[in-house]
Amino acid sequence: MNDILRLSLPLTVxxxxxxALYGLHGVLCSPRWDEAALGLAAGRGVLGLAGLLAVAxxxxxxxxxxxxxxxxPSGFVRATSVGLSVVALVAxxxxxxxxxxxxxxx
Amino acid sequence: xxxxxxxxxxTRIWASEPxxxxxxxxxxxNDLGRMFLVAAxxxxxxxxxxxxxxxxxxxxxxxxxxxxxVYNQVFTMxxxxxxxxxxxxxxxGLTVYLLPKMLGTRDLAFPRLGAYGFWCYVFGGSMLVLSxxxxxxxxxxxxxxxxxxxxxxxxxxxxxxxxxxxxxxEISAISAAVEVVVTILRYRAPGMSLDxxxxxxxxxxxxxxxxxxxxxxxxxxxxxxxxxRAFGMPxxxxxxxxxxxxxxxxxxxxxxxxxxxxxxxxAGVVSTILPVMARRTLMGYGxxxxxxxxxxxxxxxxWVHHMFTTGIPHMGLAFFSAASTLVAVPTAVQIFAWxxxxxxxxxxxxxxxxxxxxxxxxxxxxxxxGVMVAVVPFDWQVHDTxxxxxxxxxxxxxxxxxxMLAAIYYWLPHMTGRRRFFRxxxxxxxxxxxxxxxTFLAVHWVGLLGQRRRTETYEPGxxxxxxxxxxxxxxxxxxxxFGLVLVDVVVNAAVAIRxxxxxxxxGTLEWAMPTPPPAYNFAxxxxxxxxxxxxxxxxxxxxxxxxxxxxxxxxGNLRETLTVDVASGRAAHHVVLPGNTALPIVMALVTGGxxxxxxxxxYWLVPLxxxxxxxxxxxxxxxxxxxxxxxxxxVGRGLALPAAPEVEDPPGWWGTLFLLIADAxxxxxxxxxxxxxxxxxxxxxxxAYLEPGALMPALAGAGALLAVLGPRVAERGLRxxxxxxxxxxxxxxxxxxxxxxxxxxxxxxxxxxxxxxxATVWVLGxxxxxxxxxxxxxxxxxxARAWAGFLSPLRYGELRILRLWADYGAAATVLGLAAAGLxxxxx
Numbered sequence: 001m002n003d004i005l006r007l008s009l010p011l012t013v014x015x016x017x018x019x020a021l022y023g024l025h026g027v028l029c030s031p032r033w034d035e036a037a038l039g040l041a042a043g044r045g046v047l048g049l050a051g052l053l054a055v056a057x058x059x060x061x062x063x064x065x066x067x068x069x070x071x072x073p074s075g076f077v078r079a080t081s082v083g084l085s086v087v088a089l090v091a092x093x094x095x096x097x098x099x100x101x102x103x104x105x106x
Numbered sequence: 107x108x109x110x111x112x113x114x115x116x117t118r119i120w121a122s123e124p125x126x127x128x129x130x131x132x133x134x135x136n137d138l139g140r141m142f143l144v145a146a147x148x149x150x151x152x153x154x155x156x157x158x159x160x161x162x163x164x165x166x167x168x169x170x171x172x173x174x175x176v177y178n179q180v181f182t183m184x185x186x187x188x189x190x191x192x193x194x195x196x197x198x199g200l201t202v203y204l205l206p207k208m209l210g211t212r213d214l215a216f217p218r219l220g221a222y223g224f225w226c227y228v229f230g231g232s233m234l235v236l237s238x239x240x241x242x243x244x245x246x247x248x249x250x251x252x253x254x255x256x257x258x259x260x261x262x263x264x265x266x267x268x269x270x271x272x273x274x275x276e277i278s279a280i281s282a283a284v285e286v287v288v289t290i291l292r293y294r295a296p297g298m299s300l301d302x303x304x305x306x307x308x309x310x311x312x313x314x315x316x317x318x319x320x321x322x323x324x325x326x327x328x329x330x331x332x333x334x335r336a337f338g339m340p341x342x343x344x345x346x347x348x349x350x351x352x353x354x355x356x357x358x359x360x361x362x363x364x365x366x367x368x369x370x371x372x373a374g375v376v377s378t379i380l381p382v383m384a385r386r387t388l389m390g391y392g393x394x395x396x397x398x399x400x401x402x403x404x405x406x407x408x409w410v411h412h413m414f415t416t417g418i419p420h421m422g423l424a425f426f427s428a429a430s431t432l433v434a435v436p437t438a439v440q441i442f443a444w445x446x447x448x449x450x451x452x453x454x455x456x457x458x459x460x461x462x463x464x465x466x467x468x469x470x471x472x473x474x475x476g477v478m479v480a481v482v483p484f485d486w487q488v489h490d491t492x493x494x495x496x497x498x499x500x501x502x503x504x505x506x507x508x509x510m511l512a513a514i515y516y517w518l519p520h521m522t523g524r525r526r527f528f529r530x531x532x533x534x535x536x537x538x539x540x541x542x543x544x545t546f547l548a549v550h551w552v553g554l555l556g557q558r559r560r561t562e563t564y565e566p567g568x569x570x571x572x573x574x575x576x577x578x579x580x581x582x583x584x585x586x587x588f589g590l591v592l593v594d595v596v597v598n599a600a601v602a603i604r605x606x607x608x609x610x611x612x613g614t615l616e617w618a619m620p621t622p623p624p625a626y627n628f629a630x631x632x633x634x635x636x637x638x639x640x641x642x643x644x645x646x647x648x649x650x651x652x653x654x655x656x657x658x659x660x661x662g663n664l665r666e667t668l669t670v671d672v673a674s675g676r677a678a679h680h681v682v683l684p685g686n687t688a689l690p691i692v693m694a695l696v697t698g699g700x701x702x703x704x705x706x707x708x709y710w711l712v713p714l715x716x717x718x719x720x721x722x723x724x725x726x727x728x729x730x731x732x733x734x735x736x737x738x739x740x741v742g743r744g745l746a747l748p749a750a751p752e753v754e755d756p757p758g759w760w761g762t763l764f765l766l767i768a769d770a771x772x773x774x775x776x777x778x779x780x781x782x783x784x785x786x787x788x789x790x791x792x793x794a795y796l797e798p799g800a801l802m803p804a805l806a807g808a809g810a811l812l813a814v815l816g817p818r819v820a821e822r823g824l825r826x827x828x829x830x831x832x833x834x835x836x837x838x839x840x841x842x843x844x845x846x847x848x849x850x851x852x853x854x855x856x857x858x859x860x861x862x863x864x865a866t867v868w869v870l871g872x873x874x875x876x877x878x879x880x881x882x883x884x885x886x887x888x889x890a891r892a893w894a895g896f897l898s899p900l901r902y903g904e905l906r907i908l909r910l911w912a913d914y915g916a917a918a919t920v921l922g923l924a925a926a927g928l929x930x931x932x933x
Contacts, residue, residue, distance in 0.1 A: 027785050029422075080392050083393075
C-alpha cells in the first residue's frame with residue numbers, strides 16, 4: 001500500500017492544491033470578499049502565498065521520495081514515483097502561471 | 107491426479123449451472139465478462155440506430171422526419187446510451203473477462219458483487235430504453251443542464267428517467283471499480299510484483315480509481331436534482347439560493363475524467379496488442395505507467411474547460427486552459443512510446459494492427475482539435491456547435507471504439523478457440539474508417555460554419571446542405587461497416603476452424619490456458635518471474651496444466667485462489683470464493699424496486715425495497731467466513747498460507763477501503779457544492795441559519811468518539827478473551843448518538859423547500875443519519891455473527907471492516923454537522 005501511496009501522492013497533492021486555488025479564487029471574486037473589504041491586491045497576495053505553499057509541498061515530496069527514509073525499496077516504484085513527483089511539480093508551476101499573469105476577477 | 111482428472115474436477119467446481127438458470131446464477135467472470143460484452147454491444151446497436159435517425163434528420167434542411175420533441179429524445183438517448191450503457195460497460199466486460207487471466211488468478215475478488223453490478227446495469231439500461239419506446243425518454247441532452255432539466259423546463263417524467271436510471275446503472279460501475287482495484291492489488295499470480303504487472307492491469311488500476319473518484323460527483327448531482335424535482339429542494343433554483351451552475355460543476359467533475367475513463371482502457375488495449383503485432387516488448391513500460399497515472403489525475407483538473415462560456419473570470423479560465431494543455435504531454439508520451447515500439451519492432455499488418463493504425467490517425471486529430479478548444483477564445487467561437495460534436499466523436503470513436511475493435515479481433519480467438527477464417531473484417535474496416543472520417547470531417551466543417559448542435563433542423567441557403575448530406579451518407583456507410591463486423595464476429599465464432607492456443611505469439615498469461623478458456627482459468631496458479639511469462643518460459647502452459655503451480659489439487663467444492671502482497675507479489679493468503687447463487691440477480695431486482703418507486707412516485711415502495719436489500723445483504727454476508735479456526739492452508743509447492751478469515755486485512759477490508767474512497771468523494775462533492783452556493787450563488791445568506799445549540803454538537807462529538815473507540819475495544823476484547831460484546835455496544839451507542847444529532851440538525855433546519863441552505867442541511871443530516879443507521883445495522887449483524895461463532899481470537903478481520911466504517915462515519919458526523927451548524931453558531 002505504501003508503494004501505491006508513493007505513486008499517487010504527488011499528483012493528488014497537485015489536484016488538491018489546484019482545486020483549492022480555484023476555490024480561493026472563487027472566494028476572492030465573490031461578494032463575500034467584498035464584504036471583508038480587503039481589496040483585490042490582498043487577494044492576489046493570498047493566491048500567491050497559497051501557490052508558493054503548493055510549490056513548497058511538491059518540492060518537499062520530491063526530496064522525500066528521493067531520500068533513503070521514504071523512498072521505495074523497489075527500483076521501479078522509486079524511479080516512477082520520483083518521475084511522477086517531477087510531473088506534479090511542473091504541473092503546479094505551469095497551472096500557477098495565471099496567478100501572476102492575468103487579471104483576478106475580470 | 108492427471109491433467110484430465112484435474113480439468114474435470116475444477117470444471118465441476120467453477121462452472122455455472124447447466125441450462126438457462128446458469129445465466130441467472132453464475133458469478134464466474136468468464137460468463138459475466140461475455141454477458142457484459144453482449145449487453146454492451148446490444149446497447150451500441152440501439153445507440154447506433156439513434157445516430158442513424160439523427161443523420162437522416164440532418165441530411166436535408168427543414169426535414170419533416172422528426173419533430174423537436176422526438177429529436178430531443180433521440181439525441182439525448184444517443185449520447186446517454188453510448189456513454190453510460192455502451193462505452194463503460196464494454197471495457198468493464200473486457201476487463202471482467204481478461205483481468206484474472208492476465209493476472210494469473212482464477213476469478214475476480216468479489217464474484218457476487220460483479221454479478222450484482224451486471225444485473226443493475228441490465229435492469230437500469232432496460233429502464234432507459236423502455237422509456238424511449240414509451241415516448242418519455244430523457245430529452246434535455248446527455249448532460250442534463252438545469253434549468254432545462256428542472257421541473258420548470260421538463261415537467262414530465264423524462265428527466266427523472268435519466269437521473270434515476272443512470273444512478274441505478276452507476277451501481278454497476280462502482281461495483282466493478284471496487285472489484286477491479288482489489289483484484290489488481292491483491293489477486294495476482296505469486297511473483298507478479300508491481301513492475302511485472304501486465305500494462306493493461308496498470309491502466310485498469312488507474313481507471314478503476316478514477317471511476318471511484320469521478321462518478322460520485324455526478325451521482326450526488328443526480329440525487330440533488332431529483333430531490334429538487336421530486337420534493338422542491340431548490341439546489342439549482344436561483345430565486346431560492348440555488349445555482350444552476352452547481353450542476354455543471356458536479357456534472358463535469360465527473361464528465362471530463364469520464365473521457366479519460368473511456369480512453370485509458372483503450373490505451374491499455376493498444377499497449378497490450380501493439381507490441382505483439384510489432385513482435386517485440388513494449389518500449390518505455392515505466393514511462394507509460396507514469397503517463398497513465400499522470401493522465402488519470404490531471405484529467406480531474408480540467409472540468410471547467412466545459413464551462414468556458416459561463417462567465418468565469420479570466421484567471422479561472424486561464425487555470426483550466428493551462429491544465430487542459432498539460433494533458434497533451436502524458437498523452438504524447440504514450441503515443442511516442444507506441445511509435446518507438448513499432449519503429450524498433452517488425453510490425454505485421456494484421457487486422458488488430460489495422461485498427462490500431464486507424465486509432466492513431468483518428469485520435470491524434472481528435473487530440474489536436476481538443477487542444478484547439480482548450481484555447482479559450484476559440485472555444486467561445488465554436489461552443490455548442492457541431493465542431494464540438496465532431497471533436498468528441500473523433501476522441502471517443504477514434505480513441506475508444508477503434509482500439510476496442512482491435513481488442514475484439516485480437517481476443518476473439520481466445521474467447522472462441524477458433525481461427526478467423528472469413529475475411530469480412532477487412533472490408534468492414536475500410537467501410538468504417540472511411541465512412542467515419544467522411545461523416546465527422548464534414549461535421550467539423552459545418553460546425554465551423556456555425557451550425558448549432560441539438561437543433562432539429564436548419565434553414566436552406568447557409569451553405570450547410572451538401573456538407574450535411576455528405577456527412578449523413580458517411581454515417582450510413584459507417585453503420586454498414588459495423589453491421590459487417592457483427593456478421594464477421596458471429597460467423598467466425600460459430601463456424602470457423604479450430605485455432606492454436608496462442609495464435610499471435612503473445613507473452614501474457616491469458617494465452618497460457620486452453621481456448622476457449624475453462625471456467626477455472628488455470629489448473630494451477632503459475633509463479634511469475636517476468637513481465638511476459640510466456641516469453642520467459644514457453645513450457646509454462648504445460649506445467650500449469652500438469653498442476654505444477656499452486657493449488658493444483660482441487661479440494662471438495664472449494665473455489666480456491668490466492669492473494670499476494672501488493673508491492674512484492676509474494677503469496678500472502680488463501681482465499682475461498684463464493685459459488686453460483688441467485689442472490690445477485692434477486693438483490694438487483696429488489697434494488698431496482700427502490701428506483702422504480704422513486705421514478706413512478708410510488709414512495710411506499712422505496713422503504714420496502716430498502717428493507718429487502720438489507721435482508722438480502724445480511725444473507726449475503728452470512729454465507730461468508732468460517733465458524734471454525736482453519737489455521738494455515740496448504741497451497742502446494744510446500745507452502746502454507748493463512749486463510750483469509752484469519753487475517754487482519756481480508757478481501758472485504760480492501761473492498762470497503764475503496765468503496766469508502768468513493769463515499770468520501772461524494773461527501774467532499776457535497777461540501778464543495780455547499781461552499782460553492784455560499785460564495786457564488788445569489789440570494790445568500792439565507793433568511794436564517796440552523797441554531798445548533800449545545801445538545802447537537804455534544805451528541806455528535808460523543809457519538810463520533812464512541813464510534814471510533816468501539817471497534818478497537820471490541821477487537822481487543824475478542825483477541826484477549828474471545829468477547830467483542832462491550833466494544834460492539836460502544837459502537838452502537840456511538841451510532842445512536844450520531845443518528846440523534848443528525849435528526850436534530852434536520853429538525854432544526856427550516857423548510858427544505860424555502861432555501862438551498864436548508865435543503866443542504868437536510869442532505870448533510872440525511873447523509874450522517876444514513877451512515878449512523880448503516881453502522882448500527884453492521885453492529886447488529888456482527889453481534890449475531892459473534893454469537894453464531896463466526897468471530898474468534900483468530901478470526902477478527904470483520905471487526906477491522908467495522909472499524910473502517912465506524913471511523914469514516916465518525917469523521918462524516920463531525921464534518922457534516924459542523925458544516926451545517928457552524929454558520930448559525932458564528933452569527
